[in-house]
Amino acid sequence: MNQYSYQTNKQLLQDLMQQVNISDLDELSRVARVARLQLIRIQRGLILNISVGAISRIAQALNISIDSLVETFVEKTPINPQPKAIETNDALAACQQEYQKLQQEILQQQEFLEAEFQKSSLETIESWLLQWPTASAAVRKNPQLPAVRLLSLVEPVEQLLKQWNVEPIATIGEQLPFNPQQHQLLKGAAQPGDLVEVRYVGYTQYGKLLYKAKVSPIEPIDHQRSNQ
Numbered sequence: 001m002n003q004y005s006y007q008t009n010k011q012l013l014q015d016l017m018q019q020v021n022i023s024d025l026d027e028l029s030r031v032a033r034v035a036r037l038q039l040i041r042i043q044r045g046l047i048l049n050i051s052v053g054a055i056s057r058i059a060q061a062l063n064i065s066i067d068s069l070v071e072t073f074v075e076k077t078p079i080n081p082q083p084k085a086i087e088t089n090d091a092l093a094a095c096q097q098e099y100q101k102l103q104q105e106i107l108q109q110q111e112f113l114e115a116e117f118q119k120s121s122l123e124t125i126e127s128w129l130l131q132w133p134t135a136s137a138a139v140r141k142n143p144q145l146p147a148v149r150l151l152s153l154v155e156p157v158e159q160l161l162k163q164w165n166v167e168p169i170a171t172i173g174e175q176l177p178f179n180p181q182q183h184q185l186l187k188g189a190a191q192p193g194d195l196v197e198v199r200y201v202g203y204t205q206y207g208k209l210l211y212k213a214k215v216s217p218i219e220p221i222d223h224q225r226s227n228q
Contacts, residue, residue, distance in 0.1 A: 009073055010043045016062045016072075032061035047073045121160060128156040161203075169202035169213040184212040194218075 022028045029036045034054045041050055042058070047070060050058075059069040131153050139145050169182050175197050178190040182202060190196055195218045202213030 005045055006043060009045055012072060013039070013043055016064065020061070020063050022061070028058070028061060032057040034058060042073055045073060124160045124163065125156040128153050164205065166203050166205045166210065169204060169211075170198045172198055172201060174198045175218060178215065178217070182209065182212055183215045186214050186216050188217040190215075190217040 017023070017028055022031060025036055025039045028039060032054075034057055038050050038054050038058070041047065047055065052066075055069060056066055059066045062069065135150055135153055139147075139150070170176060175195055178185075178192055178194045178196045180192060183196060184202075185196075186199055196215035197218055198213050198215050200214035203210040
């Protein structure tokens with residue numbers, strides 16, 4: 001608060017005291033039953049830092065309303081935009097720092113989760129990862145190698161799919177009613193409910209469709225005989 005505002009408030013308070021025949025701050029302090037410091041705060045433009053009870057007693061001692069007392073000294077309180085601007089800038093800078101900190105934490109968390117996901121997945125398919133290249137090379141060298149021996153190597157992949165709640169839609173060779181929501185025709189035409197045969201398995205995850213099962217329509221027996 002500048003000296004001009006202090007002197008202005010001091011004179012305003014003095015004028016109000018004279019109107020009720022109060023000589024000085026000490027007398028006003030006794031009449032209003034408030035500490036002298038509270039009156040000095042009014043002179044310094046800090047009336048809003050005084051309790052409501054103290055303001056009420058001061059207003060009563062000066063024979064004016066609380067609103068009039070507050071308005072008189074608040075209106076004369078200078079507004080210094082520079083400190084507020086500094087406070088605003090400081091608050092904005094703090095928010096920006098906090099935002100950057102949160103971004104960094106989120107990025108680190110994403111990297112950690114991705115690493116954990118990869119680690120867990122590799123542990124699940126470890127046996128397939130280590131043995132499949134050898135098995136693949138053996139098949140290339142010996143095409144007569146029974147393929148059934150390779151089925152056990154795929155089990156880790158199937159286990160991983162189960163962990164991810166990836167479930168197959170039907171099985172290869174299964175015959176079932178055509179459902180356009182889950183089935184894709186490889187050839188021909190079919191109406192919902194027509195019998196079709198699964199050629200390629202589809203998949204869902206948590207009930208959500210990932211891939212449709214690819215199917216072929218099954219011709220009626222009478223139609224098959226007529227073509228023979």
